[in-house]
Amino acid sequence: MATELYLKHTEAESPPRTALTINPAKTCQPIGAMYAALGVHRCLPHSHGSQGCCSYHRSTLTRHYKEPVMAATSSFTEGSSVFGGQSNLLQAFNTIFTLYDPQIIAVHTTCLSETIGDDLPQIIGKATLEGKIPSGRFVLHASTPSYIGSHATGFGSMVRAFVDYFAEKTGKKTETIGVFPGWVEPADMAELKRLLESMEVPYVLLPDTSGVLDGPLTGRFEMYPEGGTKLEDIRRLGDAKASVALGPYCSGPAAKLLDTKCKVPCEMLDLPIGLAATDRFIDTLRRVAGVAVSETIVKERGRLLDMMADMHQYTYGKTVALAGDPDQLCSLAEFLRDLDMKVKYVVTGTPGKAFDARLTELIGAAEEGDWRGAPGDLFALHQKLKQDPTDLLISNSYGKFIARDEGIPFVRFGFPIMDRIGHADFACVGYRGAMRIMEKILGVLMDRQDRDAPNESFELVM
């Protein structure tokens, strides 16, 4: 019995569900907005809703990053939900600027404040008029009701809000390239910066959680760690030569707005996960910034290719089930295809047709026996795996229950990861990141091969 977790509660088939979500492959918009806002220097995220929302988001982010996560809340009461949250928010501005002294308060809404119809621009305008926002301090907002989109779109909305409130077009174009990294880990943001610097591309990265959610132990508690995109850099985005949006769901809205608002042309790319997607990223930078690809990067590509060649017989034909967010899944699926693996099941909780279309472009249409649940949930994926298992499962930590019940080798990837370390510290983007993904995949596949090998074919050299 101890080995059965969901097993006994998961039948291979059940009547089609019309309303119910079981074991969601997503969560709600506000947590994405909170994560994005943490990537701006001296910015305090603020949840305009009940206390629980803020508490849940901070707990989840803390479990994932093992770092303090700072955010404030409007602490709605029964009264605020009848009379509106304006007085709570005005009081919150006062409390926050007096006590916590951030440069920016990034307000995101919740299902509660959206439904009662709080008019955020009006409230922020009133606070400004009444002098409740000290000089040199700023408030912005993103609309992130929980009943629309998912955590991924919430992230996209908050990045867009930063562009909306702060990007300024002075008319004096610069050589700067705006890079929207999308929802990736602090280590990924740092790796993107390394690649940009290696090619000598002048850039502004928005947001940038490196140095915020991967902080060192210093003996001090820093309310605002030293990392994060600086406000003046966000302003400069308006004069950028071009922008590069990595992942249409998380970065698309900001890049498109920067184009329409400040006439900064945008390049919409997949997240640079895997060889081909990284090629496109590097080539776009070369073209847009007018720079040469550095020798370092050429070598890194070669080393990745070398690893793929060394190991191709171990990845050949292996079937994979993927669960996660659209931007990550597209690039990851493409990389797995290049490793000669077969992406059999793909599930995301984030709604949207663009994902289906892009995935089909990258790896072809679903074949007989394949399944693409978009939107779908992990319970449905578990049922598919019961009917016809795969050789590998890649998902966030919640996949561990399925992996254990069905005995499938498992690689953690995505958000949240609450039971392993490393995801915040070692990058998965770029050529080097792809090598790390390969190491993880081959690690579990080869461990399984070793475990299952009869004594006579238990090999030392693999």
Next chain:
Amino acid sequence: MGGGFAVLEGREGQVSEAGEGPSELVCGKPSLAGSVSQRACVFCGSRVVLYPVADAVHLVHGPVGCAAYTWDIRGAVSTGPQLHRLSFSTDLRETDVVFGGEKRLYASLSALILEHAPRAAFVYSTCIVGLIGDDVAAVCRQVSRERGIPVLPVHSEGFKGTKKDGYRAACDALSALIGTAESDPASYRGESGVAGSPYSINILGEFNLAGEAWIIRRYYERMGIRVQSVMTGDGRVDEIRGAHRARLNVVQCSGSMTYLAKDMKERYGIPFIQVSYFGIDDMAEALYAVATAFPEEPALAERAAVIVAEELAQALPALKAFRKDLEGMRAAIYVGGAFKARSLVKALRLIGVETVLVGSQTGNADDYRNLSALCDPGTIIVDDSNPAELSRFLQLKGANVFIGGVKERPIAYKLGIGFCDHNHERKIPLAGFEGMVNFAREVHASATSPVWKLLAGHGRSGEAVS
């Protein structure tokens, strides 16, 4: 303020020092809007209380977030069904917010019950349900009629108060379940020798984190007591339905379940006592108090004394070894309920650790008065704190170890001090006599770790850490 330390404006009344003379800590008030509060909401309170009922479906009615964030977050273990570890959501979308979510709720509930054949269903209302006006109770009644199992609405809209109000909403749901069926002694899950014992109790406010309820249950059964139900650790619907037949309610975690105990006293005349299972004194007292409640059977107290003696013979030598290293260290405590904080102060004292800061999210005036009397003069006592305040107090008081929950852990580590989770994320049982030894080991493991000594070694050794 005796200590002269800065407190956030508007929070002055919520911080005091033990030994300051008669003081009334301001508490039970909503957090200041804009504060980085460690508190949660009504829904959170209901969800943590009912979550361990393992053979019920727990359907969260609202947008997906509330179900996603409470998916398997509590190590409340079950001997059998694992249904409580799945996450069920009506996943309301924009159209439902406009046109109402009742149809979606009805369809979800019906599908779930058909698929999983649970013994009961709990339906949690989230913020938005309170606003769009879904008649959740009516849908529950209808589904209950159609499917023949209890379907209980939990009125846990997040904005309707604090986490404590959520405990109350959960208690209301349990109250609706209690008294709706009789338990069959033949199906008793515990030690078969006590299945027919006339001395029966319900254990309230014990959630079986890391198997703690099993430890407590074994002690009582060794005394000759029948445990009718545990609410809600390793909980079973049928046992809760028959809970009105127990003769005594034993309430732990006073904040969450005293309300239900009072309700059962009124409805069924069942008396209740308040206990704590943390620390040696409190655990022993929890056994004697139950024996005392059944004065007609002196053998209960005799057997309790034997258990205490046996358990102490094992625990005390182990504790002594830990105390040797921990003597003179200073601890900070910030937990959900203040009742538990009292036990922790005593437990820490037993292993030579002085408490220099103690606080809770949801304590009441009585709790804080008791804490003030219990703690050494100078101990900071705080209600509804926040990271900035906590970290300042930790440094001011030179704490070596912090006892708290998920959001407190990284703050302690950043300051370079030890941490012990006494909340949802505890991995080993901390209740009972053996739990006290585990607790001492956890504190020892973290407070004496070599990692904290390495902090001084990177060219900044002159810099004071505490």
